[in-house]
Amino acid sequence: MLPPLSRGALAQQMAAARSRIGLSIRRAAAIAEVPASTAQGWLEGRHLPTPSLMPQFMTLLRALQLVTVQNETAWAEALDRMRRSSIVAESPYVGLRPYATTESSLFVGRERSLEELLDACSRTRPPRIVMVVGASGAGKSSLLAAGLIGRGTAPDGPLSHLNPVQSTVRDLLGWKTPTEATLLVVDQFEELQQLEATEAGELVDTLCRLPDHVTCVIGLNANAVGTVLRQERLAPFLASPVLVGPLTTAEYRQIIEVPARHHGRAVSTELTHVLIRDLHQYGYPDPGIVLPLLSNTLKRCWNAASGETLTTSDYLASGGLWTSLNDEAEAVWQDLSAQDRPLVRRLMLSLVVVDANRLLRRSIPFGSLSSQMVPVAEAFIASRLLTHSEDHLTITHEALLTRWHRLRGWVEQEEATLLVGRRIHMATKLWDEGGRAPEGLMPVEAEMWQSWARAEDAPVISKNEHEFIDASLALGRAHEEEQENRLKHTRRQRRTALGIATVAVVLAVVAAFLGIHSAALTQQANTAARAARAQQLALVSDQIRNTDPNEAAQLAVAAHRLEENPRTRSTVIESAGGTAPLRINGAAGNTMVAVAPGSDIVLRGDSQGNLAVWRDGNLKSEPELVETDGGQLFAVQPVLRDGRYLVIVAGQRTASVWDLTTSARKLGEWAVAGVTSYSAAWQGTVALIGNLHGEVQRIDLTNPERPEVRTPLLTGEDVAVTALTATPDLIVASASRNRLALFDSAGTALPDFQVPGQVMSLDVSEDGKEILAGSSASKALLLEVSGTALRTNHEFLMKSGVHAVRHLGDQVALGGSQGEVVIANRTGEITERRPLRSVVTSISRGSAGLLTGTAEGTLSLWPPLPTLLRTNGVKIHDIRRMGGKTIITTADGPRVLDSTAPGSPELTVPTSPGGGGYLPHVASDVTGSTLATQSRDGKVVLLRLAGSGYETEQVIDETTTVVDLVLSPDGRRLAIGHRSQVGYDIYQRGSTGWEPTGTLHAWPGGLVFNSDGTLVAAMSADGTGYVVAAVTDSSPEILAEAGLPDRVVPSAFEFSPSGLLAVGALNGGVSIIDLSDPTKPHATAQVFDAHASLERLRFSPDGNHLLATSVEGDLWVWERTGETPALSLHIEHPSASIAGADLVDGQLLLALSDNTAVAWPGNAAAAAADLCSRLGDPLTSQEWAQLAPGVPFMNGCS
Structure with missing residues (x-):
């Protein structure tokens, strides 16, 4: 074989040869008679042999069948050249493409996910299917190729006994099962949605009938989870997927520095700091967005560098992290034909909105694009500049708005047009969320909007927005007709009255009738006008909150004062919880x-x-x-x-x-x-x-x-x-x-x-x-x-x-x-x-x-934010207030605040057994005095409150990965669910500790105890419904198994204090289940306001409110005033997703994706009063006229 020209090529040849002959690192070390660490460094390309070790290295090359007597001299000369030039010419950063199986030594930063994936492959029981889920660009393909195959199936890897096979979705349709032990890797499984129904069925049959000697790993875009869930036989495998999620700062540092060392260069400390800072410039970095940009930027930085160290100067000379977006967007634009380029302008302007002096992203339905515009959009999707998710299209990252100079120019030229589009979009949203009630329509502006939308170069608007304009026009025409009919009726009455002017009594009766009728119509008109004005003020408040929170808060208070409804309540709470200054x-x-x-x-x-x-x-x-x-x-x-x-x-x-x-x-x-x-x-x-x-x-x-x-x-x-x-x-x-x-x-x-x-x-x-x-x-x-x-x-x-x-x-x-x-x-x-x-x-x-x-x-004057906890880079998953203690679930386990003491001091939590830390599984009893969590080495740890902190009560050793922990409210029972395994193990607390009492036959996709721990509800074993079981001192007994209306898949469970069961579903619906007879559960009410898959349900301690958080990061709150809960709030945080929430003592506790836990007012009237006490100077009449034209001037605080 010809000698390589670079260290990178050498490492690839050695890796391929080692895989081909099945040579482990220990065996390689024994052949070369060197320490295992030295052999591993050679094989992974981290360093070259010194001259004194050249004979041992050549022995290893001969064992790898790379060197023969004929080419030994050429190899020695090539290695000498490489040694003289320690820097590998080609970049160790792969840019926008994923890492390949031969680049495993360069693939770093995803060790946590890789360890979890290898563990899942080793422990999965037949059928052996493991789902890997993550956002586009987050590194799933690299994890599967360089991590799972490149490292996992290497001769010394934990899956070395498996023969790796990579397949596409369509290739699986005709796949013949091999006889040897096989690792089947299917990436981009979202392509399932492109198959015909019969083909999809055949593919599911193939997967569910895999023999025991085949382990299948499926890579799935997070946006396509719903597609898989609709396949009932595949849905259970999504109960405990391997998630390719956020990265820590330390992991980003590895991604930046380690590949360069492999190819002979260092990364300066200053450059690492600058890159980490730039990654956080637009908030906590989303790996799906920043990883491809980071790799591409480092590749260009490598090519721009001339010395042995990558410096800040090299980085700036290559354009920086976010500047590369302009280059990428320009490249896509240049590759389009001359007739397609004008469509880019219209498409991009359809995907942005102007909010005061800020430019924001918006999404549009993919189906609203014309046939000519679809290939244009797909070109930008392929470069990850646009994202196609759940049939919606959006700009992938906010940075494109400011970094693509061409787009900025278009926006400056069309700012007035974009403001019209923004108003249509927000008005449609309020109308749709309000049940499309007539009072949400705007007939006066609709004619202008219709003309605007029909222009050839107008931004694309959605079907809902077209329907809103049409409905507003129809309402306007109906009002005109009604007014004309009323005028005709009044004229006829006047003529009649004049004709019988001599009959005074009749005339007086008619006059009285007309007065009463007119007053009723006036009252109806005033009510509708107030509702429309309140909606308009709420709309404008939401628009400007990110640019002028004080003015937004004043409009929110005025909207709430005009009319109290879910939108105005939510708007005033969002303002009170935000950054509104005096x-x-x-x-x-x-x-x-x-x-x-x-x-x-x-x-x-x-x-x-x-x-x-x-x-x-x-x-x-x-x-x-x-x-x-x-x-x-x-x-x-x-x-x-x-x-x-x-x-x-x-x-x-x-x-x-x-x-x-x-x-x-x-x-x-x-x-x-x-x-x-x-x-x-x-x-x-x-x-x-x-x-x-x-x-x-x-x-x-x-x-x-x-x-x-x-x-x-x-x-x-x-x-x-x-x-x-x-x-x-x-x-x-x-x-x-x-x-x-x-x-x-x-x-x-x-x-x-x-x-x-x-x-x-x-x-x-x-x-x-x-x-x-x-x-x-x-x-x-x-x-x-x-x-x-x-x-x-x-x-x-x-x-x-x-x-x-x-x-x-x-x-x-x-x-x-x-x-x-x-x-x-x-x-x-x-x-x-x-x-x-x-x-x-x-x-x-x-x-x-x-x-x-x-x-x-x-x-x-900006008062401090109502922040309960900031974790500095550690993700927060949930928050609850239990017995005066605020229990916050983080990626590192529980953090507990004493809410009864001034300043809410944090209670101590003991270090985990072995000192490795905790995982984000935290359960609590209703008093907060008992916690259950899991250590990183797999142990379930029970903690009890003692003085100013918690102490370890008991440790339960687990042999399989835990995915769910639930404590009963009375603290007497514990349920443990395991990854890809049917059944919850039920433990009971006794005088000698926690002991197992039996197993509940249910899928570990959600479980909840009632208030006294005697009943439990959980996802059914097949993942399509739910079970209700009695819990006693012996094994739990299933009393009933039922499905939700329309056979939707459940996703969250919660008991009210009175014993009602709430079940959330993947379609965003919530069913209220009557369990007065646990053997015959039946739905008494349903609500469908959320429109998105629900992750968590929670009743307030008094049972009067039901809270739900959705996968989109919104919070929905219903008030139980009758048999059917009525929507009370829909909270959308302006800059973060809401991961968990609780409503206690008038406070809305929120766990946010920006790694903070906050406390907002939970009552709109209290929120409005709080705002009025601290907003300072009210809006002037001139400011009001600019913000809310057509709405009579008012001060919501007086």
Whole structure:
């Protein structure tokens, strides 16, 4: 065989040869007479043999049948060349394609999923079918090829006894079962939906009849789970799939760094940090979206690099992570024909909406595309820029909206058109969710909308939206006809009345009748108008919540006051649970807000030279106004020193220091005529004031009554000192672009510090060890201070120039020119966002929360978010309040808060047996004093409350993987369900511990105990219905087995305190089951509001409310006011999915996909009252007219 040209090719040849002859690593080590670790390094391509080990390596190559006597010299020369050039030429990153079976050494980061998959293959009982489920692009194909086959079936792998066979869905139809032990791998199983019904049936027959010596692994796109569930014989295999889900930061770090090491290069620590930061730029990274981009970006970075280390410069030279989207989109656009390219514009504009000043994604039905547009969409789907899911089409990632320059240009040209589309979309949604009631229609606007939709270049709208427009037009015509008929009727009555004018009594009766009839019609019209206005206000509130949460909250309160219905209740709760700030309006222009450390006094300097002072920090009170006569103010810098409250004020006509200790008193004015002062800072008792001519004035106020002027500092250029800050040893001034001027405490100039762009804002940490700098280059820098030296610790990338910064200790607050404040931790991970409409000019922190000022003149106070727990990268799955304890299920097991104690302190949970940690299985009794969870090594761990934490009560060893744990409310019984195995093992708590009492014949797809633990409901063994069983001290006894109406598949179960059973289904329906006679369960009511598969059901402790979370991340709440529960709330979190929820003591507890657990108001009236107490200045009539045209002006809070 010819010698390879690179280390990568060498590794591939050795792997193929090793697989062909079945050579294990230990055997290879024995042949070469080297340690096993050395042989493994050779075989995986991690390192080459040293010259002294060349004879042993050649022996191994001969054993692999790669080297012969004839080509031994050529191989030796090739290895020598590789050794001299340790860097492998080809990239170890595969770009957009998946890893192949021969690239197993490069496939990293999915070890958790691979271990679970190998374990499932080893333990699965006949029929041996394992489902692997994940989003498109999440790495399923790589896991199956490089992981399962490449590693699992390698000679020393756990599945080495199996012969791997890869097959497509269609190839399975004619597949002949081999006689030897086989691993059958079927990727992209979603292609099942492309088969005819008879073909699909044949394929299911083939899979369900696989002999015992065949283990089948199926890769399935998460969007196609419903297709498989409709195949009744395959549905049970989805009860416990191997999920290819989110990755941890450590796993992303492996994906970034390990492949490069295999090919001879390192990845710099700075580059890893930048990549991790960029991955989190749009929230917690979805592997299905970012993994292909990350691999493609690293491939280009590798090709751009020239040294032995991949650096940040290489990364930036290759375009960065999200910039690659523009290249990919342009490539797809360029590949289309000239006649297809105009269709791209129409398609993309159909998939976006303009929300105030933000661009958002929307989905459209795939079936609404014309035949000409389908191949255009498919081209973008193939490049993963668009996603086709559940017959809907959407832009795959938000980043495309800002990174594809062509799309941005189209949006700017068609912004007015997009605003019309947004209004149609939202109005249709409200109408549809409201049961398509007539009061949700908008006949006045419908004619304009119809003309807009019929235009050739109009964005595509859905069937529902067409129906909404048609229904609105029909309603308008009906109103016109009714009005005309009423006018005709009135005219006839008038003529009749005139004809019998002599009969006074009759005339009076007719008049009375007409008055009553008119009043009834007027009342009906007023009611309909109020409902329509409330819907309109709720619609606009939802539209603007992500851009102006205060205005959104005010509209939500007004909508709820006009009419209380599920939409208005939900809108006001979503606003109350979000980021709505208190706002104080002021004069448009620079708004500088400041609070001195250690003080409650809030200051605001405005564009008219006024300084507003709130001495108690209460922004709802009238401030004390100080007229500085300084023109527009650019800096307000307070300090509390020696019991005196001093403030530097810098502006167009002022460079002054004021004493605000009691009443406002100017201590001195140092402004130079015609010279604007732009920045200010304190260094001890010295006031520093920077002006527009590159000068920093210094005024010593050691004695405030006798200020002394020191020699000014000169930055060396006649440019504005845009920002100032200081430590006891160092003064930092931003002068010209790309530099910070530094001075020591004596005023001696030090060497400049280089920075990107023009620094617009500076802030120093309270301990003086760090400086935060905001730059016009869309960056912020965290600088470490060591005496008079600076060093960059971290860079934060922003979407726009950073005009305001505030160092918050463990976090930083960054205000951009596009009107948003981002709060991030020290590693760059964004933890919170504060949306604003205009340029952020200042940020400060008071005792009540974060304060911001904007160029619109608005001062905003942002109270802390109602966060119960933030897990810093660990996924949160569920939340419950049990007996005063908030039990939060995380990917690392239980976290428990004591909700009865001030501050809700966290209760301790003992480390798991063996110390490996816990899995996300957590069950609790009704008091929260007993918990059941599972350790990562498979043990079921029972915990009991003892003092300020939990202690281990008992450990139950399990031999198979647990997929479900359920405790009875009374804490006496435990049910354990296992992966791919029918039956729940039932345990009972006795005087000597937990003992098994029997097995419930049910599929582990959901189980629930009633309040006293005597009854249990669970998914039936065939996965198509449910069973009801009596639970006693002996084995459970099935009393009844039933199906849901229309034979839908159940997905969630819950008992009410009174004993009613609620069963959720994959179609989003909920059935209420009467179990007064457990042997004859029957449905008494059904609700179908959710329209999406339900994951969890939960009754409130009083049983008056039923909560459901759906796979789409929404929360639905029904109120039990009659036999059929009535929809009360539909909560859609603006930026995260809701994984679990509970409603206790008027609080709505939510477990969110952004790794937080929060508490929102659960009652709309209480939410509205809460908002009204903290919203500040109400909307003006002008603002109202812009936001809600046609709706009479009102203040929802008065």
